[in-house]
Amino acid sequence: MWFSIKLPRYYPLEHTWKWIKEKGVPSQGWYGMQAFAFLAAGIVTLIIYLILKHYNSAEAHLKPALTKVLGVAVTLILITCMIYMLYHEFDKWGVFSSIGL
Amino acid sequence: MVFLENFYRVLLLAHLFATFVLVGSMTHNLLCVIGYIRGKFGRQKLEWLYVKVSLWAYLIVYVIGALIYPAYRIHIRHEYFDPQLPWATGLFEVKEHWGAVGLGLFFVFYFLRRSFKPAEEKEKLFLYVPLCFILNVILWYKIVIGCYLTLLKGCW
Numbered sequence: 001m002w003f004s005i006k007l008p009r010y011y012p013l014e015h016t017w018k019w020i021k022e023k024g025v026p027s028q029g030w031y032g033m034q035a036f037a038f039l040a041a042g043i044v045t046l047i048i049y050l051i052l053k054h055y056n057s058a059e060a061h062l063k064p065a066l067t068k069v070l071g072v073a074v075t076l077i078l079i080t081c082m083i084y085m086l087y088h089e090f091d092k093w094g095v096f097s098s099i100g101l
Numbered sequence: 102m103v104f105l106e107n108f109y110r111v112l113l114l115a116h117l118f119a120t121f122v123l124v125g126s127m128t129h130n131l132l133c134v135i136g137y138i139r140g141k142f143g144r145q146k147l148e149w150l151y152v153k154v155s156l157w158a159y160l161i162v163y164v165i166g167a168l169i170y171p172a173y174r175i176h177i178r179h180e181y182f183d184p185q186l187p188w189a190t191g192l193f194e195v196k197e198h199w200g201a202v203g204l205g206l207f208f209v210f211y212f213l214r215r216s217f218k219p220a221e222e223k224e225k226l227f228l229y230v231p232l233c234f235i236l237n238v239i240l241w242y243k244i245v246i247g248c249y250l251t252l253l254k255g256c257w
Contacts, residue, residue, distance in 0.1 A: 012103045012171035026179040028170065034201055041205060064224035071227030078206070078235055085198045093191025 007032035106172040110256055116165040120244055123158035126151045127233075127240050134233045142220035149214060155236075156211045163204055176257040182250075189250055196246045203239040206232060 008017045009027040021027060062070070090096050105112065133148035182189045210232050217225045 010171065012175050015104070026175055028174055030170065030197055031167070034167075037201060038205070067224040068227040071225070071229075071231065074228060075231035075235070078202075078231075082199060082202065082235070082239075085202075086195050089191050089194040089198065093187045093194065095188045095191040098188040 005036065007036055103175050104171045105168055106176065109169055109172045109176075112165055112169045113251075113256070116162060116169065117247075119158055119161045119165065120247070123155055123162055124240050124244055126154040126158060127237055130155060131233055131237050134230055137219050137226055138230060145219060148219075152211055152214045156207055159204065159207050163200065166200070177254050180257070181254050186253065189253055192246050193250055196243050199239045200243055203236060203243075206236055206239075210236060 006019055007029060008019055008031075009021060009029045010017055010031050011022075011025060011027045013026065018027070021029070130148055130151035133144045133151065136142070136144060178190055178193070182193070210229075213225065213229055213232070217229075219226060219229070
């Protein structure tokens with residue numbers, strides 16, 4: 001990964017949370033990543049919502065052409081991110097090499 | 102003792118049954134949405150019902166999955182997949198990441214659908230239709246990979 005953020009990890013055998021990743025001890029970073037991702041997304045969404053609310057009335061509508069462009073752009077970004085996730089994990093865990101790629 | 106490991110099988114079955122509801126409702130939703138592309142808007146109420154059912158089913162699937170994850174992490178992934186079949190962990194990791202993306206997308210999908218009528222605001226279909234397809238890709242990946250991994254090692 002080209003950047004990383006320290007997040008809490010759950011250690012199921014010890015029933016505890018730690019900020020460090022201990023080698024050889026099974027732990028789960030997924031919960032911390034989820035909390036961080038949804039919190040960050042929620043904050044960004046709230047900020048954009050408040051900005052748009054400040055500059056536009058509730059009745060204001062996007063132009064149809066702009067709506068279409070936004071739809072296509074969001075779709076492309078989503079697909080790109082999903083493919084990157086797949087590539088990253090498949091590469092990391094040897095899925096590609098296991099099927100001879 | 103790992104969190105909820107005694108209830109793992111029951112919760113895994115509940116996870117599977119909720120997934121049946123989810124995949125069923127979202128696949129039917131996709132069929133309705135394909136109708137929108139063809140200009141057929143006769144099943145809007147039914148399609149909206151599928152969206153609501155799907156959202157609740159997704160939340161249930163997600164919560165149960167999060168609850169059984171520690172037992173899976175220790176007894177299946179740590180003891181079997183990681184040392185013997187690391188590629189299986191790769192398949193699982195994508196399932197989890199896409200699942201998290203899917204949760205966020207489901208709320209967007211729900212609120213977007215609630216905010217418009219497909220027959221009247223067709224430009225919004227440029228976001229709604231791809232979202233429906235992407236969510237179905239995520240769900241079908243999750244169910245196929247989930248079932249395959251369970252076949253490799255479902256419990257201990």
